[in-house]
Amino acid sequence: MNRILMFLTVIAIVSCNTQKQDIPSETIEEAPYTLAKPKQDWVTERAAAAKARVWASEAGKLVWQSIEYHGGLEKWWSNGPVYFRFNYQPKPGTGTPRDTYETADYWSSKTRHQRVSNQNEEYGWDGSQAWYYPADAEIPYNTRFWALTPYYFAGMPFVFADEGVNLTMEEDIAFEGNTHHVVRVTFGENVGDAPDDYYVLYINTETSRLAAIRYIVSYPGYFKDGGHSQEKLMTYEGEQVVNGITFPEKHRTFMWEEDGEPGAYVTDITLSDIEFRPNTDLSYFQRPEGSHTMQSLTD
Numbered sequence: 001m002n003r004i005l006m007f008l009t010v011i012a013i014v015s016c017n018t019q020k021q022d023i024p025s026e027t028i029e030e031a032p033y034t035l036a037k038p039k040q041d042w043v044t045e046r047a048a049a050a051k052a053r054v055w056a057s058e059a060g061k062l063v064w065q066s067i068e069y070h071g072g073l074e075k076w077w078s079n080g081p082v083y084f085r086f087n088y089q090p091k092p093g094t095g096t097p098r099d100t101y102e103t104a105d106y107w108s109s110k111t112r113h114q115r116v117s118n119q120n121e122e123y124g125w126d127g128s129q130a131w132y133y134p135a136d137a138e139i140p141y142n143t144r145f146w147a148l149t150p151y152y153f154a155g156m157p158f159v160f161a162d163e164g165v166n167l168t169m170e171e172d173i174a175f176e177g178n179t180h181h182v183v184r185v186t187f188g189e190n191v192g193d194a195p196d197d198y199y200v201l202y203i204n205t206e207t208s209r210l211a212a213i214r215y216i217v218s219y220p221g222y223f224k225d226g227g228h229s230q231e232k233l234m235t236y237e238g239e240q241v242v243n244g245i246t247f248p249e250k251h252r253t254f255m256w257e258e259d260g261e262p263g264a265y266v267t268d269i270t271l272s273d274i275e276f277r278p279n280t281d282l283s284y285f286q287r288p289e290g291s292h293t294m295q296s297l298t299d
Helices: 040-054 058-069 073-078 143-147 149-154
Strands: 082-090 098-105 110-115 122-125 130-133 165-175 178-187 199-204 210-215 232-235 240-242 245-247 250-256 262-276 292-294
Touching (some): 040 073, 130 143, 143 149, 165 199
Antiparallel strands (some): 082 098, 110 122
16 A cells, blocks of 8 residues: 655645645746756656656556556646645544645655644655654654555556556456456565555556556554555546546545455545645755654654
């Protein structure tokens, strides 16, 4: 599930009624070197290198076609940081709800969250360390684990063009009335906090749309003696297009059983309030004064 620490948001205070305040910053023309939005020539060069790397395998070609369906990698990076609400609601007795407004810089893998229930409580990933604010905040889940988790789910399939990703083909599968290509995603040794994580992508054979994923969680903060969670299946349902990028509207998550069928229905997730914020300054992702820097996987 989580590619914590692997991938290389000024404060966007959002009220509890979901009204948002624009991020003040200098214009792109005045100070391009201070913004999280990368220069276009950087994007073009990096996207070309990513395509050459991904396109080298048949599985990679399927993933690249899915990236193109969802708007294209160059467009994805060119839009700058993306702001969204990720509302994760487990069924009763199956986990802890998590609901945040997040600004995510996919160019350099940085995030900043405000909790919907208390927007004075924030956490994030500054590119090298996780933090939460204020230092005495009592957030009822591991914020180091969650700092990049919604980032990763909301960023599929684009995140699979990053370095350190291994893609292999599996047999096609029928899912909810359609046939899907299946691509397994694994990661290089020592990549991130949980390199033993994997994903299994369901890519529609006719449209190349990402329809679902299967995944495990092997985060050592949860599995101190090794091992991983039971595999789950997560749907990618609905479509909302923002600045040329196609996002899902919601996810349903099920336990994946040994007989190859979905089992217990465990989580509902909605993705909303999406907007790209190209004027976000890089300083927005720095740890705020008075925050707690997380030194361990369980801190």
